[in-house]
Amino acid sequence: MGLLSRTATFVRYSVEGELPENFRDFVAERIAHFSFQDIDDTVDEYSIGWVAVDNMFDSSFAHASYAVGDYIILSLRIDERKVSKTLLNKFSFKEEDRLKKAKQIPRLNRSQRLQIREDIRLQLVKKALPVPAVYDLAWNLADNTVLFFSTSAKAQSVLEDFFRECFGLSIILQVPYLAAAHLLDLTELENLKELQPDIFV
């Protein structure tokens, strides 16, 4: 469903604010700084960063491969070590059972159970492989809009924060009311503000 897929799913954002001077240098520096760092050989839980649209293992962007015409094209890659709730419950209960028997006590208090759960979670996280998710985007520099190729609310929220952190620019999802602002004159916009839902039957 991404930029290079046979079918595409996307939403549009507007980019708020002025692009910095020396934009090409600025963007090269920011993309390099926020490029994806692999966590396969670490025990980190989470990593987020930019990779090339045509290769999720390319975060070096040789020859500024993200610059295509008047667009910046990037993929946002998020790797996360996840632990299923079922596994976490199983091994937490197992450890609680072991401790109760070892100490010969009927039950553990809440703080003990929470500590066990967190210890088990950390042990399982270290054993889990990072699961990757990749989302494409195309930033149109001529009209300062971004096409984001996902309708996942969670992915959109992560993108909005990461884009602001990386480029210092806010992006705003172009829902119908906001999209209207680019299509109408001032009088029509004033009328639009007053509109109430209508009934068609």
Next chain:
Amino acid sequence: MPEDVERMDLVDIISEKKFLGQEFLTWLWYKSEERGGAVMLPGIGDIQVVFEKHMLLESGAGESLEKLICKGLQTELQEARTGLLMGKKLEQARMYLARGDYEWRLTLSATLFEYRNASLPRTVSSGDESSDPLAWEAKVLERIGMSEEIMHTMDQLYRLFLKTRTGAEWLQEKARIKAWIAGAAEH
């Protein structure tokens, strides 16, 4: 952008102005059937807009939200038309659009203007699998261009709706939509 828009939180805008996208999509269905699939865009001419057999209709909000999903080749959208009679509006619809030499199929969801499963026109470079960087760039630019083209076409349809909706002619247009919905019940 109206001043109050800047102050309104996006979540509030989405819930308070949700009706705009739904009314637009419902109007577009009417508009596409008014002249047998041809919709006139000012300054451009006729484009083809045909609603296909997958729709989601909604009415109400919060706890009183009701949804009606219609799909299948044999339905002829009759259930969806009945849904309109019950006061529901379109939240999501699969449609075919043709403009000039190009054709798109996509599902548009009204509240957030999401373009889903959009099949873009096949072009000369669509099937080019060469490793030539210039050919790759051309292919990428064409795919972005085709995605933007369908959005710009939808923008023009949306502008046509907004100008009618915020203008004096809305009462007449609404009467025609009502007659179209009532007519659907007779079939």
